[in-house]
Amino acid sequence: MSEPIECCDPDELARIKRRLERERAARREAETVSERGLRRLYAREQELLLLQDIATAANLSQSVRDVFQYALTRICDFLAWPLGHVYEVVSGDGEARLRSMTLWYARDDAAGAFRDATKLREFAPGEGLPGQTFTSGKPKWLTGVPDREDFLRRSEARECRISTACAFAVQVGEEVVAVFEFFSERALQPNRSLLALLPQVGIHLGRAIERQRAEDRLIHDASHDPLTGLPNRALFLERLNQLMAHARRKADAQFAVLFIDLDRFKIVNDSLGHLAGDRLITQVAGRLRGALRREDVVTRPDATTPGSSTLARLGGDEFTILLTDIHDPSDAVRVANRVKDALRQPFAVNGQEVYTSASIGIASSASGYESADAILRDADLAMYRAKALGKARWELFDREMHQAAMTRLALETDLRRALQNEEFVLHYQPIVSLRTGQVAGFEALVRWQKPDGELVPPGGFIETMEDTGLIVFLGVWVLREACRAARMLQESLPGAQDLSISVNVSPRQFAQPDLAAQIRTVIEEVGIDPHRLRLEITESAMIGDMDRVAAVLRELKEIGVRVSIDDFGTGYSSLSYLHSLPLDVLKIDRSFVSAMAHNGESLQIVRTIMSLAHNLGMDVIAEGPEDAEQVSQLRSIGCEYGQGFYFSKPIDLTAAMAFLARAQNSSEALC
Amino acid sequence: MKGIVFNVLEEVIVAHHGEAVWDDLLDAAGSNGVYTSLGSYPDDHMTRLVKAASDALGMPPADVVRWFGRQAMPRFAERYPEFFTAYASTRPFVLALNTIIHPEVRKLYTGAICPNFDFEDEEGGALLIGYRSPRKLCALAHGFIEGAADYYQQHAEVEHLACMHRGDPRCLMRMTVH
Numbered sequence: 001m002s003e004p005i006e007c008c009d010p011d012e013l014a015r016i017k018r019r020l021e022r023e024r025a026a027r028r029e030a031e032t033v034s035e036r037g038l039r040r041l042y043a044r045e046q047e048l049l050l051l052q053d054i055a056t057a058a059n060l061s062q063s064v065r066d067v068f069q070y071a072l073t074r075i076c077d078f079l080a081w082p083l084g085h086v087y088e089v090v091s092g093d094g095e096a097r098l099r100s101m102t103l104w105y106a107r108d109d110a111a112g113a114f115r116d117a118t119k120l121r122e123f124a125p126g127e128g129l130p131g132q133t134f135t136s137g138k139p140k141w142l143t144g145v146p147d148r149e150d151f152l153r154r155s156e157a158r159e160c161r162i163s164t165a166c167a168f169a170v171q172v173g174e175e176v177v178a179v180f181e182f183f184s185e186r187a188l189q190p191n192r193s194l195l196a197l198l199p200q201v202g203i204h205l206g207r208a209i210e211r212q213r214a215e216d217r218l219i220h221d222a223s224h225d226p227l228t229g230l231p232n233r234a235l236f237l238e239r240l241n242q243l244m245a246h247a248r249r250k251a252d253a254q255f256a257v258l259f260i261d262l263d264r265f266k267i268v269n270d271s272l273g274h275l276a277g278d279r280l281i282t283q284v285a286g287r288l289r290g291a292l293r294r295e296d297v298v299t300r301p302d303a304t305t306p307g308s309s310t311l312a313r314l315g316g317d318e319f320t321i322l323l324t325d326i327h328d329p330s331d332a333v334r335v336a337n338r339v340k341d342a343l344r345q346p347f348a349v350n351g352q353e354v355y356t357s358a359s360i361g362i363a364s365s366a367s368g369y370e371s372a373d374a375i376l377r378d379a380d381l382a383m384y385r386a387k388a389l390g391k392a393r394w395e396l397f398d399r400e401m402h403q404a405a406m407t408r409l410a411l412e413t414d415l416r417r418a419l420q421n422e423e424f425v426l427h428y429q430p431i432v433s434l435r436t437g438q439v440a441g442f443e444a445l446v447r448w449q450k451p452d453g454e455l456v457p458p459g460g461f462i463e464t465m466e467d468t469g470l471i472v473f474l475g476v477w478v479l480r481e482a483c484r485a486a487r488m489l490q491e492s493l494p495g496a497q498d499l500s501i502s503v504n505v506s507p508r509q510f511a512q513p514d515l516a517a518q519i520r521t522v523i524e525e526v527g528i529d530p531h532r533l534r535l536e537i538t539e540s541a542m543i544g545d546m547d548r549v550a551a552v553l554r555e556l557k558e559i560g561v562r563v564s565i566d567d568f569g570t571g572y573s574s575l576s577y578l579h580s581l582p583l584d585v586l587k588i589d590r591s592f593v594s595a596m597a598h599n600g601e602s603l604q605i606v607r608t609i610m611s612l613a614h615n616l617g618m619d620v621i622a623e624g625p626e627d628a629e630q631v632s633q634l635r636s637i638g639c640e641y642g643q644g645f646y647f648s649k650p651i652d653l654t655a656a657m658a659f660l661a662r663a664q665n666s667s668e669a670l671c
Numbered sequence: 672m673k674g675i676v677f678n679v680l681e682e683v684i685v686a687h688h689g690e691a692v693w694d695d696l697l698d699a700a701g702s703n704g705v706y707t708s709l710g711s712y713p714d715d716h717m718t719r720l721v722k723a724a725s726d727a728l729g730m731p732p733a734d735v736v737r738w739f740g741r742q743a744m745p746r747f748a749e750r751y752p753e754f755f756t757a758y759a760s761t762r763p764f765v766l767a768l769n770t771i772i773h774p775e776v777r778k779l780y781t782g783a784i785c786p787n788f789d790f791e792d793e794e795g796g797a798l799l800i801g802y803r804s805p806r807k808l809c810a811l812a813h814g815f816i817e818g819a820a821d822y823y824q825q826h827a828e829v830e831h832l833a834c835m836h837r838g839d840p841r842c843l844m845r846m847t848v849h
Contacts, residue, residue, distance in 0.1 A: 027707065034709050035709065042778055080771055080774050186757060187757075
């Protein structure tokens, strides 16, 4: 113990003590101020660390659940709260609801009864703590939880001694996608700085969801057709492969692949435009979906599990259906019939009625396939067969079909080459006036002169060219060649300048939007009188969009070209369009002409068609007269022109010129 | 050790024995006595001050520490009332040390090293408190508990069932509150 300082007087000592006391107080004050500052700094640092940790987790983690679990734990650690939980926003049909993701942080397995109650219920927007947080998008802090009317789990909260609750929303932009909630047994007043922090946490967590969604979208887009939303080829093959791997283990599981190709789709696409084509495809996809949705589609009577199906769009107008758990191929045929039925009603595209049908090829696992590619290929081949056999039908694959398809494929390749090498030639068949017996004109007919010398008639290649679209290129070539030939014929003899030239226009060609322009170009290029050019168009090419057909024909009329309707009587023979379209010439199909002599009915039909044509101001050409009797019969009923073997078979240009010269020099008429 | 502990020690010594004693203790411990709550100081300073107090007051060092702990508690309650008012009695206060109070202390004093206790209920209502720390300040804990009980106007008996000072691997205290 030190003695009191004796050198100082008591007043001095008291002053020094007071000073010391002041200094001490000042020091404490300074310490308090600094402590407060340091505490704030520390708190802010911890908050930033929390935010940074969660942001890092949200950016690095592979799964949303992992990120959320991390955030739950991290926030509970940060707050030293014992309980945290996450809701996801589910929107089934109609209103969004909040449902437990069954993600928890529960220190020492806290609050079991409360957790059970949470798991069991869903919250509507505005309902309870999660619902209110969902609706407002803002963090919420509740004190005195067990006594709050708006806290729906209050009795369980009381039971588990929960006193304070806090929740915040996870957001992607404005959209709330999840709600986090935290609970404490302590009575705690709202923590302002935390409430300011939580929305930022919510945004970071939202990024994880956003990334997940982008990923899901990429995966979906990579495996689905963007137009129809149906699985694409890749996904279809994947499912087929899975199924085949599965079927190998389970021998009695049968399945089938239906390959569907729309008939005449290319014509719709070419004539109404690609946008219309897309609309048609979308509607077709909808009907196919509907046809498959029917529950009884492939359920076999003894099936324990109903069959299921995958509808896919492979591209263009090609769809596929994978039918699983079928009994035998007839199940697949039943589905094919449903598909046919589903397409029977017209489609409304751009305010017009458009008809389409489907050619369907079926390959069944009963044939024993080793690979997905093989079964798909065979379904495709069967589809081609269905097309070849008249479209709007189904075909089952077999080996012969396969061979036929291989041949066809080779033909296609040959035809492409033939176009490049100009292996086509034109032959001309005279059209003779039955009244004067003079040659009125020629019809140009295309032949394929193969490199080996074989001359292939149109029946051997036109259909394939039509299907592949090659016909459009061939058509332009034929038109130009025929017009050139016509000029030579017209100029070969005096008095031949009025000879007409008839050229066939295929349905695909007719559907070209710039058909009239193409024809005008050729006419101007060759320098032929447009009135001498006759375009022969079949009935089938003219069905469909009547307004467009009429517009095209009017355009052709304006150029001065005349239009014949070819093979009349074999197709739809619609009187209404005969009446409403500006047609010049009607060609009666050879089948009526050849049957005329010994079949009164045929004669009557020819007579009727003729009077119909005449009434509409059209000339009539009878196709295929083979003998004098037919010719005189036709002449007697007032038919103007004939074109057939009786006069001449189709001949090359040199022969045609000679024929013409002979006919003119001969004093006798040809008939 | 955080400066606040030295500040409170000074307050306690000065309150009970006068400023001169504190000066003497500093001299005896060879310390200049510059302690601010913002700083941290070597544990050795505390050990030497306790030794000096033990010599000066004629008490074993452990008793000095325990006495200091008990006396310090009301002063902490004065400085940080929210740590105390959140609990109704000694037991929940003690149970909240690991999860709430020490984390808060770490917020107040960055870098503070607080011990982690383990708790076990004993039949008859006693609480077993385990403590393991290289500082071996079980006596301080003992004193703090008594001080907390004083704050809640209770009486706490603390019995050292095991003690690192007696060569046990950890300390184990039985707390009974009346």
